[in-house]
Amino acid sequence: xxxxxxxxxxxGTRTPRAKLFQLLDELDQTAGEFITVYLTQNxxxxxxSRLQPRSLVDSRLRxxxxxxxxxxxxxxxxxxxxxxxxxxxxxxxxxxxPALPVREDRAVEGVPNTAPLRQMLGDTNCVALVLxxxxxxxxxxxxxxxxxxxRKGTGHIHPLHKKGGSSQARFQRRTEEQRRQFLKRVxxxxxxxxxxxxxxxxxxxxxxxxxxxxTDHSLFLRQAATILMQRILNVERxxxxxxxxAIEDAYTSIVLRP
Numbered sequence: 001x002x003x004x005x006x007x008x009x010x011x012g013t014r015t016p017r018a019k020l021f022q023l024l025d026e027l028d029q030t031a032g033e034f035i036t037v038y039l040t041q042n043x044x045x046x047x048x049s050r051l052q053p054r055s056l057v058d059s060r061l062r063x064x065x066x067x068x069x070x071x072x073x074x075x076x077x078x079x080x081x082x083x084x085x086x087x088x089x090x091x092x093x094x095x096x097x098p099a100l101p102v103r104e105d106r107a108v109e110g111v112p113n114t115a116p117l118r119q120m121l122g123d124t125n126c127v128a129l130v131l132x133x134x135x136x137x138x139x140x141x142x143x144x145x146x147x148x149x150x151r152k153g154t155g156h157i158h159p160l161h162k163k164g165g166s167s168q169a170r171f172q173r174r175t176e177e178q179r180r181q182f183l184k185r186v187x188x189x190x191x192x193x194x195x196x197x198x199x200x201x202x203x204x205x206x207x208x209x210x211x212x213x214x215t216d217h218s219l220f221l222r223q224a225a226t227i228l229m230q231r232i233l234n235v236e237r238x239x240x241x242x243x244x245x246a247i248e249d250a251y252t253s254i255v256l257r258p
Contacts (some may be wrong), residue, residue, distance in 0.1 A: 010070045010095060010256040017121055017145065017251040026114040032089040034122055035060045035111070036070055036113035037069065038106045040083045061107075064088050074255045081230040087112050097254040099227050100125065100229075121251060128247055130221065131205040132214060134179065137186045138238050139193040145247050151193040152240050155182040181208070187217025195220045203250045205233030205242070223254040 011082075015023070015244050064086050067073060076097045077084050083102030087094045100120050107112075116181045123144030131138045140150035211232075215221040221228070233249050236244050 008258060010067065010072045012076050012097070012254045012256040013073055015253050015255045016248055017253070020096070020121070020253050020255065023094070023255065024112075024114040027087055027092075027114055028093070030062045030089075030092055030112065032091060034087060034110065034112045035064060035087045036108045037068075037083075037086045037088070037158075038083070038102050038104065038113075038116060040102045040105055041081050043105050044074075044077050044083060045067070060088055060090075066144060067093065070095070070101050070196050071096075072096070073256055076256070079231065080254065085117050089113075093192040093246060093258055095204040095256040097256070106130060113153055114213045115161065121253070126200045127199055127247070127250060128197070128199045128202045128224070129205060129233070129243065129250065130190055130194075130202065130214075131233070131235045131242055131246055132186055132210050133235065133238040134210070135180070137189065137206075137225070138240060139190045140241060140243055142201070142247055142248075147243065147247070148164070149193070150240070151189055152244065153186070153189055155185065180213075182183070183214050184217045187214055187221075190218045193221045200227065201223065201226075202228045202230070203233050203246070204228065205235035205249075206238045208232045 004102075037216075038216060067086055067088065068084060073084060073095050080099075082098050082099045085098060087100065095170075096117065098120055098184040102120065106116070123146070125144060127142045127144075129138070129142065131139045131140075136152075136154050138150060138152045141148045170185075171231060202221070212219075215225075233246050235246055
């Protein structure tokens with residue numbers, strides 16, 4: 001456990017769900033008077049409303065505000081788009097950028113208030129993964145980190161011709177048509193696998209340039225726009241073997257401390 005001084009900068013570590021839960025267990029056993037602050041991403045984007053403490057003279061809340069304003073915290077919060085959770089006492093400081101979004105602003109004094117964070121990342125969440133790279137795709141539904149069902153597929157796409165002239169133009173037209181047909185087919189398969197499911201969050205993984213044109217071919221993705229996470233999962237090859245690492249990545253938070 002580390003103490004915080006206003007001059008300190010925060011350092012972040014990617015933290016899988018199991019390791020984060022271990023940290024929350026440790027916090028639950030930590031003595032001392034804490035203030036725990038949960039802030040939504042919308043609140044983080046409106047600096048004037050980030051913290052409305054009951055007492056503006058509370059030095060702990062001033063320190064929490066400084067932590068929230070920290071450059072590393074702000075950078076990771078922008079990348080994840082899920083808000084922030086701060087556990088603060090005079091001798092123990094953690095900021096968590098959670099894998100899944102904070103839904104409600106709150107500030108609680110007393111013991112560390114870990115329960116909302118546990119619930120946010122718990123097994124009640126229904127998470128859809130849509131992983132797509134050129135030539136392969138997987139659509140899967142998870143309850144927590146347990147896979148319920150999935151569908152995979154491939155599609156051959158010729159590489160672009162690089163010799164120039166009429167041959168290059170011909171090969172480029174063929175490649176573009178193959179990509180269009182591939183995305184049309186993937187959109188239909190995603191809809192068949194996920195449409196009608198009670199999904200809480202959707203992650204896209206793979207080639208980020210695919211997401212927008214794929215959405216044009218998928219009713220599910222269009223309807224899921226408000227629950228589509230802004231973070232793109234790092235997937236080099238979209239196949240069945242990528243699912244285990246992708247769901248772990250989806251549930252990986254960032255823990256920052258001085």
